[in-house]
Amino acid sequence: MSSVIAATRFSVLDRSRTREGHDGAAALRDTVGLARDLERLGYHRIWVSEHHGVPGVAGSAPTVLAAAVAAATRSIRVGTGGVMLPNHQPLVVAEQFGVLDSLFPGRVDMGLGRSVGFTDGVRGALGRNKDDADDFAAQLDELLGWFLGTSPTGVHARPAEGRTVPPFVLAMGEGATIAARAGLPMVIGDLRNREKMRRGIDHYRETFRPSPWAREPYVVISGTIAVADTPENARRLLVPEAWSMAYSRTHGTFPPLPPAERVESLRMTARERGFYESGLTGHIAGTEDQVAHELETVIKETGAQEVLVTTSTYDRDALLDSYRGLARLAGLTAA
Numbered sequence: 474m475s476s477v478i479a480a481t482r483f484s485v486l487d488r489s490r491t492r493e494g495h496d497g498a499a500a501l502r503d504t505v506g507l508a509r510d511l512e513r514l515g516y517h518r519i520w521v522s523e524h525h526g527v528p529g530v531a532g533s534a535p536t537v538l539a540a541a542v543a544a545a546t547r548s549i550r551v552g553t554g555g556v557m558l559p560n561h562q563p564l565v566v567a568e569q570f571g572v573l574d575s576l577f578p579g580r581v582d583m584g585l586g587r588s589v590g591f592t593d594g595v596r597g598a599l600g601r602n603k604d605d606a607d608d609f610a611a612q613l614d615e616l617l618g619w620f621l622g623t624s625p626t627g628v629h630a631r632p633a634e635g636r637t638v639p640p641f642v643l644a645m646g647e648g649a650t651i652a653a654r655a656g657l658p659m660v661i662g663d664l665r666n667r668e669k670m671r672r673g674i675d676h677y678r679e680t681f682r683p684s685p686w687a688r689e690p691y692v693v694i695s696g697t698i699a700v701a702d703t704p705e706n707a708r709r710l711l712v713p714e715a716w717s718m719a720y721s722r723t724h725g726t727f728p729p730l731p732p733a734e735r736v737e738s739l740r741m742t743a744r745e746r747g748f749y750e751s752g753l754t755g756h757i758a759g760t761e762d763q764v765a766h767e768l769e770t771v772i773k774e775t776g777a778q779e780v781l782v783t784t785s786t787y788d789r790d791a792l793l794d795s796y797r798g799l800a801r802l803a804g805l806t807a808a
Contacts, residue, residue, distance in 0.1 A: 475765060475768075475769045477769050477772050477773055478765060478768055478769055478772065478802065478803055478804070479803070479804050481772055481777065481778065481779060481780060481803070482517040482518075482778060482779040482780070483516055483517060483779070483780050483782065483799065483800070483803050483805065484516055484517045484518040484519065484520065484550075484693070484779060484780070484781045484782070485507070485511055485516055485518075485519050485520070485781070485782050485783075485796070486519075486520045486521070486522060486554040486695065486781050486782070486783045487503075487504045487507055487508075487519060487520075487521060487522075487785075488521075488522045488524070488530055488532060488783070488785055489501055489503070489504045489521065489522070489530060489531040489532035489538065490529055490530060490531075490714075490729070490730050490785040491528070491529055491530065491531050491729040491730070492713075492729050492730045492731075492787050493729050493730065493731050493732065493735075493787070495729075497531035498531070500530075500531035500532075501531050501532070501538060501541075503789055504521060504532070504538065504542065505541055505542055505545050507519070507789075507792075507793070508542045508545060508546050508549065508551070509545055509546060510793055510796070511549060511796060512546045512547065512548060512549040514796060514797060514800040514805055515800060515805030516549060516796075516800070516805065517549070517550060517779070518549060518550035518551065518552060518582060519542060519546075519549055519550070519551060519552075520539075520551075520552045520553055520554030520555070520582065520584055520781070521535045521538045521539055521542065521552075521553060521554065522535060522553070522554055522555070523535045523553065523555065523556055523557050523560070523586075525560075525598075526598070527727050528726060528727060528728055528729060529717055529727040529728050529729050529730065530727070535553040535554075535555070535556055536553065536556065536566075536569040536570065536573060539551050539552060539553055539573060539581070540573060540576070543573065543576070543577040543580060543581070544577075548580075549580075550580050550581070550582055551573075551577065551580055551581060551582070552581060552582025552583060552584050552641075553582070553583065553584045553585075554584040554586075554643065554660065554695075554781070555583075555584030555585045555586040555641070555643045555660075556583070556584065556585055556586070557585075557586045557587070557588045557589065558585050558586065558587065558609060558612045558613060558616065559587060559588070559589045559601060559608065559609060559612065560589060560601060563612050563615040563616035563619060564615075564619060564628070564630055566616055567616055567619035567620060567630040567633040568619075568630055568631070568632075568633055570583050570633060570636075570638045571620075571630060571631065571632040571633025571634070571636055571638070572632065573638075574633075574636050574637075574638045575632050575636070581638050582638070582639050582641060583638045583639065583640045583641065584640075584641045584643060584660065585613065585616070585640060585641065585642055585643065586642075586643035586645065586648075587609035587643070587645065587647075587648060587651075588645065589601045609647075609648075609651060610651045610654070610655070613640075613642070613651065613655055613657075614655070616640075617640065617655070617686070619633055619634065620633050620634060620635070620636060620637070620638065621634075621685070622634045622635065639658070639686065640657050640658075640686055641657060641658045641659070641660050641693065642655065642657050642658070642659050642660070643660050644659045644660060644661040644673055644677070648661075649661065649673040649674075649676050649677040650676065650677075650680065652677060653676070653677045653678075653679075653680040653681045653682065653690075654680065654682060655682075655684060655686075656681065656682050656683050656684025656685075656686055656687050657684065657686055657687055658686075658687055658690075658691035658692075658693065659674075659677050659690070659691070659692055659693065660693040660694075660695055660781060661673050661674060661677075661692065661693070661694060661695065662694065662695035662696050662781075662783070663695060663696040663697070663755075663783075664694065664695075664696030664697065664698075664755065664756060664757055664771065665696065665754070665755030665756060666755070667771065667774065670694065670775065671774060671775060674692055674694075674775050674776070674777075677690060677692065678690045678692075691778055691779075692775065692776065692777045692778055692779070693777065693778070693779040693780070693781050694771065694772075694775055694777040694779075694780055694781070695780070695781035695782075695783050696756065696757065696781075696782075696783060697711065697714070697756040697757070697758075697782070697783055697784045697785075698756070698757045698758070698764060698768070698780075698782045698784055698795075698799060699711055699756065699757070699758040699759075699764075699784055699786075699795050700758075700759070700760070700761055700764050700794075700795045700796075700798030700799050700802070701758075701759075701760070701791070701794070701795060701798070702760065703760065704758070704759045704760060704763065706791075707758040707759050707760070707764075707795075708753065708758055709733045709791075710733075710758070710784065710786045710788070710791055710792065710795060711752070711753050711756060711758060711786070712733040712736050712737065712753070712786075713730040713731055713732065713733055713736060713785070713786050713787040714730065714752065714784075714785045714786060715736075715749050715750075715752030715753045716731060716736040716739075716749055716752070717729075717730055717731070718748065718749075718752045719741075719745050719746075719748035719749040719751075719752055720745070722748045723742070723744055723745050723748065730785065730786065730787045731787060732787045732788070733786075733787060733788070736749075757771070761798050761799075761801060761802045762802075764798070764799065764802060765802045768780070768802075782796070782799065
């Protein structure tokens with residue numbers, strides 16, 4: 474096994490993707506069940522995401538789902554990838570994570586992003602607009618202040634104040650700069666655009682300022698990784714998500730994941746086919762040996778300390794087999 478891979482942490486972001494023929498409740502239960510499996514396999518952490526009004530995603534309340542995941546597991550770290558801070562009041566976010574950390578001390582991560590709702594309707598329902606993302610750096614400072622007890626309001630965030638919940642910044646757009654200035658660990662993707670990812674990491678490391686939260690830069694690279702017994706089967710794991718992305722680009726809505734065999738039998742327009750084929754490229758997919766070789770390359774190129782796997786597919790058994798294969802090649806403790 475590669476010493477580079479052996480020195481790297483491996484974690485998972487599960488988006489609670491809904492599947493054709495299965496409802497949102499099933500998707501949430503799938504996430505909780507996957508967390509138990511990942512814990513047995515030796516993964517470092519599992520994160521859940523925040524999406525609003527999306528037919529293909531059940532995870533709309535990440536701190537609530539994180540609580541369910543933490544309650545169903547014993548040792549794996551649990552967190553959010555992420556709470557979209559512009560959608561919320563920082564005090565409420567601090568309180569939520571304070572409660573999580575009080576109930577599951579030493580296991581909770583606070584992954585934070587700067588996105589707002591994807592559509593005008595969702596943003597309106599949240600009482601937000603696109604410009605609210607521009608205030609992310611100030612919102613982040615306010616949030617961290619609630620944990621440190623430095624709010625000038627005279628209000629105290631209970632039970633968050635005085636607790637240490639590790640914060641991470643999802644580095645989309647200006648996120649790398651904000652993470653570096655705040656002295657926080659950074660999560661950056663995706664693996665499909667390696668050059669852009671490397672530029673973001675270099676900028677983060679060059680401008681990083683130590684903070685009470687992190688003395689040194691900490692880089693988590695994220696993206697889709699699929700492991701199977703053949704390259705063809707690994708590629709089939711990518712098919713449902715690639716089609717859902719293509720459909721969203723051409724129809725304006727992100728649908729539940731379809732079975733790979735249905736997608737492969739579809740007649741697509743030239744535009745749909747273009748987006749679909751693009752969605753299948755650039756990921757790390759193949760046999761254990763092939764994935765190990767490519768992973769070693771990207772970890773060496775980026776110097777990342779951790780890999781956050783974001784794979785979604787229709788076949789949950791095949792997905793778990795992929796995570797087993799990745800655990801084996803990474804030498805995780807329970808693999």
